[in-house]
Amino acid sequence: MLDYGTLRVIWWALLGVLLVGFAMFDGFDLGAAMLHPFVARKDIERRVVINAIGPVWEGNQVWFILGGGAIFAAWPPLYSASFSGFYLAMLLVLIGFILRPVSIVFRGKMDNPRWRAAWDWIFFVSGVLPSLLFGVAFGNVLLGVPFHFAAGLRFTYEGDLLGLLRPFPLLCGAISVSMLLMQGSAWLAGKGEGEVAARAARIGALAALTLVALFLAAGLWIAVGVDGYRIDSVVDPAGPSNPFGKQVTRGAGDWLLNYARHPLSILAPAAGLVGGLIAAVALAAGAKRVALLASSVATAGVVTTAGFSMFPFLLPSSSHPNESLTVWDASSSQPTLGLMLAAALFFLPIVLAYTSWVYYVLRGPVTETAIERGDHSYY
Numbered sequence: 001m002l003d004y005g006t007l008r009v010i011w012w013a014l015l016g017v018l019l020v021g022f023a024m025f026d027g028f029d030l031g032a033a034m035l036h037p038f039v040a041r042k043d044i045e046r047r048v049v050i051n052a053i054g055p056v057w058e059g060n061q062v063w064f065i066l067g068g069g070a071i072f073a074a075w076p077p078l079y080s081a082s083f084s085g086f087y088l089a090m091l092l093v094l095i096g097f098i099l100r101p102v103s104i105v106f107r108g109k110m111d112n113p114r115w116r117a118a119w120d121w122i123f124f125v126s127g128v129l130p131s132l133l134f135g136v137a138f139g140n141v142l143l144g145v146p147f148h149f150a151a152g153l154r155f156t157y158e159g160d161l162l163g164l165l166r167p168f169p170l171l172c173g174a175i176s177v178s179m180l181l182m183q184g185s186a187w188l189a190g191k192g193e194g195e196v197a198a199r200a201a202r203i204g205a206l207a208a209l210t211l212v213a214l215f216l217a218a219g220l221w222i223a224v225g226v227d228g229y230r231i232d233s234v235v236d237p238a239g240p241s242n243p244f245g246k247q248v249t250r251g252a253g254d255w256l257l258n259y260a261r262h263p264l265s266i267l268a269p270a271a272g273l274v275g276g277l278i279a280a281v282a283l284a285a286g287a288k289r290v291a292l293l294a295s296s297v298a299t300a301g302v303v304t305t306a307g308f309s310m311f312p313f314l315l316p317s318s319s320h321p322n323e324s325l326t327v328w329d330a331s332s333s334q335p336t337l338g339l340m341l342a343a344a345l346f347f348l349p350i351v352l353a354y355t356s357w358v359y360y361v362l363r364g365p366v367t368e369t370a371i372e373r374g375d376h377s378y379y
Contacts, residue, residue, distance in 0.1 A: 004326070005237030007337040011074040012314075012327045014344060016307045017068055020300045022063035024183065025355075027299055030058040033100060033127025034177070037120060038197040039188060042112075044368050046120060048106055051366045052191035057100065062351060072324045073340055077153070077330045078314050085145055085157040089133050089164060094104060096129035104379055128177070128186075135176025138306055141168030142255065143226060144318030149243060157293065158319055168221060175214045179299055182208035182279055186295040190288040193365050201283045201291075207278035208295070215272055215302060222309070228254025229316045235328050243253015243329045248321040255309045265308040271301030 002010070032053050040046040072079045084088060099122050107119035143166065146158040185204020189197045222228070233247035259266050275298030282291035310316075312327040331337060371378045 001334070001338045002341075003238055004235045004334040004337075006332050008237065008327050008336060008339065010341060011070070011331065011337055012307075014341075015067065015070050015074070016304060017069040018063055019307075022060075022067055023059040023179075023299050023303050024296045025063055027180045027183040029053045029060055029100075030127045030131045030186035031180040031182070031318070032188055033123050033184075034181055035184050035188060035200060035203060036127070037124050038203060039192075039196050039284070041195075041196050043116065044115075044371060045196050047371050047379060048192055048196050048366050048368060049188060050107075050123075051371060054104065054186055054379050055362050056358060057104075059355060061097070062355075066333065066351070069348070072335060074277055074332055075314060075325075076332060077155075077241070077332050078325050081145075081147055081315055081325060084155055085147055085159065086137055086140075086164070088161040089137060093130045093133050096126045096133075097131075099123070099126035108379055113208070127180075131180045132173040134137050135173035136169040137162055138176070139166050139172030139317060141167070142222065142304070142306065143168060144229065144250075144321070144324075146319040147315075147317050148320035148323050153243075168218075168226060170219065171214065171218055175211060175218060175302065178207045178214060179210040179302055180213055181297055182276070183295050185283060186279060186288070186292040189283060189286075190292055191366050192352040193367050197288075197365075201286065201288075204291070204295075205280045205283040208276045208283065208298070211298065211302075212273055212276040212280075215269070215276070219269065222255050223253050225252070226255065228256070228309075229313055229321060229324060230254045230257060231312070231326070235326075237328050239328065241329050241331055241333075243323050243325055244325070245329060246315075246322060248324050250321055258308055258311055260307075268301050268304040268308050272298050272305055273301070275299075275301055285379065 031048055036046065036049050040049045068079075071082070076338040093168075103119045103123040103126060107116045107123070110116070146163075148156055148158070150156050180203050184205060185200045188200035189204060190201060227250040229248055230251055231246050232249050235246055235247075239245065275294045275296075278294035279291050279298055282294055312328060314325045314330055332340075
């Protein structure tokens, strides 16, 4: 069996892979929902947008389920703290996830323009709500969340929903929205046709440039205006999971220390910036495959930048920094991590294989003609 410290790092990396997978795959579903009212002006065009994600959106949410399951099993204190502290925000995210399939199915139940228009806007909300709140959540994690542990490691959260809506988290929310708009645009530019694809490409190019600008602004803000966290005591990577066994201090620019210690980690923000610029150019030029690839690279870069910046922290505490949760003190036991790793190495390739097969079978654009001819088999 691998040593405890190595298993912890592997599961930190696997959690990152699952979050990146969710952002890339379910990201274009959320982006398409946000774009829906703006790229589709006729009912047949709206059906093109919906059917561009219709066969895959449900499978794409597997990444979200796997991510939540990994947190629950590999990082129980993190699961307890984040899902309790962000309870109302998570509830709003789940409402968004519920509204998406409901709006997709219900809009076609009546051939009434007002009925369909109402569900189209609900579909739009189902994309905006999770996209914004995921970014806000990441922003709050970077700032630190007000929590501590009472006797018996009983978690106590000291904030509220409105307290999450601070300026920096809202900037991160805007980054998330622009990033997923870019990803959704790149997908629709390739899966749509005619005016739908053209409008998506125009909006996507603007979203990609907005992402680059906001990402740079957030980096500057983190460098000079956000107190990062660092561990000042000696920590045993293979020690017991005990959040009380360390000394943590805060300081401006401390989130940038990892880039000095591990220079290769600079590739993450570089991927976010360069990928976003290439996606903007590719969308404007009509290079659809390049646009989707570059957009996916940019999305992966943005998500991994947060992870590399914070390592080894998982959830810093702004009120009691010494009780922050880290990779070294918030994991399950060594046997649990080892058993789960064996399961992940078996099942994750299966998920990747059937996902690849589904996308291969369903390759090609969704056309208005196909929807009109096969009306019974389309949303």
